[in-house]
Amino acid sequence: MNVAVKTPKTATDRKPAPEVMLDIKNITLSFGGVHAIKDVSFNIHMGEIRAIIGPNGAGKTSMLNVINGFYHPQVGEITFKGETRAAMRPYVAATQGIARTFQNVALFKGMSTLDNIMSGRTLKMHKNFFWQMLRYGPAMAEEVEHRERVEEIIDFLEIQHIRRTPVGRLPYGLQKRVELARALAMEPELLLLDEPMAGMNLEEKEDMSRFILDVNDQFGTTIALIEHDMGVVMDLSTRIVVLDHGEKIADGTPDEVSSNQDVIDAYLGVAH
């Protein structure tokens, strides 16, 4: 697999494909009396990189949780690949091709890097219990087949040297990369990234940006990205949606959003 390094293009160079992959309509999510998300609607086109930004507590992670089914909204519907649902469920999201990374790195701490990434192939492994008991034979052939795919991802993300290391021992930046690898192992159509650059230095951020762009370019994966670093957001994303206190305050291309007065107010903190 040839990994070519590409310089990040600006958003205006890329023409977003008009086909809608995910459509969020009028989602309201509340916990007890607290409204995490209030009547938010937006969509994500196929093949684009959609950034979700906003100050802390705006409801961004909750939004991702709604998309992959951890939270069920009280109001609204989610249309994914043409199917409309009142709420998603995690297992359904997985089978439909949604993968995700988490803000606080939800890796399987008791397993090695290789095992963690292999766990992303779970849905694609079908050999039943009986063959698993024997292991040698059809089950082994399946393991090897998936191991080959996983090794391609390991090469792609340059984590060969930590294959066997228990992930609990890895530094934070590498853990985030392993998490990305695990999400990629699912061969998702929609990839949800929750602050993938958090806690990284400049070099690591450039590496991660490169990987994200490559994933989008080479595999055609649609990406929804929560991120705080504005430079990264402006460079990487096709379109941006801005949330504040659970409401949508802007939606458009990076240029449109960065000149939007409401957005500037939200970030600088004007009294409401």
Add this chain to the structure above:
Amino acid sequence: MLYNIFVDPFAQMLGAPDFLMQVLWEGFVAGTLYGLIALGFVLIFKASGVFNFAQGIMVVFSALTLVGLYQAGVPAWAALVLTIGAMFVLAWLVERIVLRNLVNQEEIILFMATIGLNYFLIGFGEYVFGGEPKKMIASELGLPTGSTTFEPFGGVLIIEHLDVAAVVVAVALVTGLAIFFNKTRIGRALRAVADDHQAAMSVGISLNQIWVIVWFAAGIVALATGIMWGAKSDVSFALQIVALKALPVLIIGGFTSIPGAILGGLIIGFGEKLFEIYWGGLLGSGVEGWFAYVIALIFLLFRPQGLFGEKIIERI
């Protein structure tokens, strides 16, 4: 068959209301005693996050120490004071040897350590005191004996004075401990330690002191429980099995709630006695061995954190 389950028991209950009151009273007493045992667990769990499997043997051990000292010639009240001292020494030793070395380990490791402690105390107790059942020195300690007979509804209701004393002691302990936990500085420190050892240490709470205090308090509760249970039915190593009954109580009441422990105890006490007397005939004997657990299990399915426990919130 359905008649037997749904109609007959209630008919029996109403037919002999004085017997029903007797059963309810017995259930009440058993419930408060279960609550006492559960209280010991709650104390330690609330303050160190450890489920102290050895609480049962501590009950036996404290009772044995008390009786042993008395039989060796020490006067009753002096024996009581000495036993309290012994429980303090035990708490101090446990903190020094076990807890100090297991700071911040996972719950299950600490739980296993208390099982180890349990085995150790069984062996030690049997070695020092011997395995035969002993009689609790109830009257020597000033606990009332005898009973009063009431005649409600023209029937008979017998109330043992000892049972009344047990209830009074339990209520006093619970109230005292609840006040201690919620109103005092040390109580707050205890709650902090239960939440997070490292964080508590970083704000200057001395883990070691706290743990000694808590295990000592649990030891006192164990002693009170041992005296009460022992007065009702002799002191022997079989008593530690009762400690396992505390688990369903804790499930229902929540692992961290003092009033919950008593309430849970009452629910189990009532439930068990009623079931045994009125429905027991259907299933045969020995039902009380598992009935409490089934109640707890049903509770768990609907309310995993118990009546008063803290709700477990998982965040991603």
Add this chain to the structure above:
Amino acid sequence: MLYRETGQFKTTYTSDSQVFPILQDKIGLIAMLLIAFLVVPVFGSEFFVKTVMTPFLIFTLATIGLNILVGYTGQLSLGTGAFMGVGAYSCYKLATYFPETNLVLLILLSGFFSAGIGVIFGLPSLRIKGFYLAVATLAAQFFLEWCFIRIKWLYNDNTSGAINSLPREAFGYQISGGAADYIAQYIVVLCIVVMMTWVASNLIRGRIGRSWMMIRDMDIAAELMGVRPLYAKLSAFAVSSFYAGVAGAMMVFLYYGSAEPEIFDINHSFLFLFMAIIGGLGSLIGCYMGAAFIWIMPIILRELPEIIGLDINPATVEHIIFMMIGGLIIFFLIVEPHGLARLWQIAKEKLRTWPFPYT
């Protein structure tokens, strides 16, 4: 010097995923198997084979079952004793109804009954976690114990309430009942345990074992990877109870010879939990080590006073054993909470660079 990997390269993914990739480890394993199959039955005394090795193997099997549930899937279970009992009583009834059938087959079949019961009592795990789940399994333990006493059909209505290992044969050898050949019993137990260890190892390294570990580490994320908690948890309960059931059946028929419900009680459940934890949760070799430690150490301790020449009353010895077990458990938990398996791993790491002191 002796334990080096130099020059041992793997060229296929198949060989890369072996359990014992290092040649020296493989040799060690083959040596152990040879000793177990050939040396012990031929040279071991009756006491050693019958009272040390056979029960050690049986308890290891039960511990493997428990470890699958607690160590690999993270579901705390205190019902091992009862599930063993289900296996034992199932085997008893099967042996009663099918007196001509090979006993080994019946033993393996009885595992399915305990697997079924295990799945039923594992259902609460879908809602409950941690300590609370332990309580649910305790409900199973106490309820099943009560069943063993109350349901007279289970022990063929005999007045003693106990079950006896009915005299049965397998492959031409008398392996249960009063006239059983203890060497045949040992070999049968050894074969079953070795085979089931191999199966457990296969399951653990494959898709199913990974899904168990995913549930253990973070079940919310696991669901997003496509693991269905229902299947993963219940399959863990099923496999674990199967192993416990087979161990229970073997315990009665190939070791004790008879059984009263007491041998399936809560104390035994705790015993196996000790074995799993001291050996190392999440490690198969740890099960062997833990079982060896908990089973063999008291035997040595009991013999010790005689050997040294001290005269201690046997009851006192029992008390001291209790104290020592309790003390050693605490000691181990302080020194190495991940158990003997981790200590063994550390030793091997050190061995790789021996005799050089640097890591």
